[in-house]
Amino acid sequence: MKTFPVVILSIILFMLLSPIAGAANQTDINQELQQGGIIHLPAGNYTLTDSIILQSNTILEGEPGTVITIPDHAGWPAWKPLISGNGVQNVTIQNVEINANSNGNSETPHGAGYYNCIYMIDCDNVQVYNCTFHDGLGDGLRIKRSKNIEFYNNLVYRLGHEGFFGIESQYIECFNNRITTRTNSGLRIWNSANVRFHDNVIDAQLDAGGGDPGIQIEDSKGTVSNVEIYNNVLNRTWGKGVWLVAYDAGVSNTQKVLIHHNLFYEIGQSYNIPSTGGIVNDGFQGTQIYNNVFDGVKNNAFRNQAGGQGTLIKDNIFTTTVQHTAIYQTGTGYAIADLVGANLSVTNNTFYNNEKGDAYQTSFSNVDFRDPETHQTSSGWTWTGSTWTCKFVKPMELGSIPLTTTIRLRLMSIIYRVYYITNYF
Structure with a gap:
């Protein structure tokens, strides 16, 4: 023995x-x-x-x-x-x-x-x-x-x-799902409807091959509708956190995407993608963005580059937004940047310590300027000292990457095979 x-x-x-x-x-x-x-x-x-x-x-x-x-x-x-x-x-x-x-x-x-x-x-x-x-x-x-x-x-x-x-x-x-992007995105739809992306953790391979958005919603036929993105943790993505992009017939559609109760942490690590940001909008209309945290995002937490009519932004935390890592562009370093004059509705949000300012070419109302790490906000999120939490989202230690799946699965496989051999041979 x-x-x-x-x-x-x-x-x-x-x-x-x-x-x-x-x-x-x-x-x-x-x-x-x-x-x-x-x-x-x-x-x-x-x-x-x-x-x-x-x-x-x-x-x-x-x-x-x-x-x-x-x-x-x-x-x-x-x-x-x-x-x-x-x-x-x-x-x-x-x-x-x-x-x-x-x-x-x-x-x-x-x-x-x-x-x-x-x-x-x-x-x-x-x-x-x-x-x-x-x-x-x-x-x-x-x-x-x-x-x-x-x-x-x-x-x-x-x-x-x-x-x-x-x-x-x-x-x-x-x-x-637990996704680390390479080459492109974690979750993507194109001309699809009735979609729910929720409770996923998405980060990136942090090099030039790290991909672009964590989540990509694309409309070229005007058929995107009833899309909801919620309760996700997007942690240090290479490009955008969420990219909304419409072209061709998609620019005439009012998609009304709902984006809520997500954590966008240090999004936009890339030095080689210009338009990084927590949420980057290229042509979508009627988007509702509420009860999210945008912490340490590079370039902009919300960047509106086309379309954007009817966008509502409320009850979010925007903190520590910084300029793009390497590529200067208009409006970089502001929490919210509207580059096309879409008349965004921005209300009841918390803004704190954003490098260049809180809003570029857009107005806001009912603002909370207190530190969200020490004061309760309307977002429903609280800072624990090491991570952001809310009752809908599983807490995650930020800035770290969990034990890789390959190691975990390999260990599970070994344990299973050892058990099988020792019990049946």
Whole structure:
């Protein structure tokens, strides 16, 4: 019995250094999917030479240590994903780690349609949860012309485009995700409606490849409506915290996006993106921004560059706004900057210690100028001495990045495998 710890240590070291082959390839998985029901992938590495093809009324599930990946220099064409779904319904993907092997396929560019982890078109009733997406050249979940989509409890980092990207889709809910952006954004919709992004934590890879917005809402067809962004923590994003961008037919739409009870902390770390800011508006109308905290944002907490008619900004905290890290531009360093004269409605907010001033080219009313760290404000947020809290948002220690998911999942995988070996062999 004295040798048991040594045996366990040897097993752990072996598992850390040696990949475990999966018991099936994509052909076997696809045959099981054709039968419907639950397809369970035991722990192991599943290296694909072709896409997994989803079917209706199926659950594709893994367990700690289930890793789907592709080989080096895979040579797949653009828009061929690791997991594909077309015209299917009632699909769940859960408890799977997808390593899209961007390092081994560096001959292809980021964000150009290569090796999306999951790409689904014309699909309804889709759930993706408890998954990890990392080291990719494309999106985590990219979904188009679909409805009733849930993306939650996922971990996302080192991708080459978006963590989640919903295109021309409806009834989308993304929540409880932990996302570190690379190349572009964490959560994004384009020409989609009935969307809820809430209770996510989004930060950035802090280098030139760190992406841009934490959340991007895009309207080119005038179809964006009923979008709500709430209870999120956006912490040290590389570019914008939230980017609202409308063009073509989208500029005639009144989108009425609701943005409330979010924490924007030290947003806009980039030296190479001009228009950073907590919320940057390029053409949206009727936006309501309330009960948020903007602390230490670079450039502007709210920056209005186009559109902005009917925007309401109330019951927020704007504190310690500073100028852009590297690129001087009009209005930088003010909490709120309206560059187009949209006649914003700014009322009942707290402004404190903003480097250049509180408002550029816009007026405000019912202002609280007291230090929000020591006085109660109308925002509903309080300062604990190390973080901002409100009753709707889970507290987070700011300025720090939690234990990376790779380490956490790898440890979970090791524990599971050791348990399995010691109990069944």
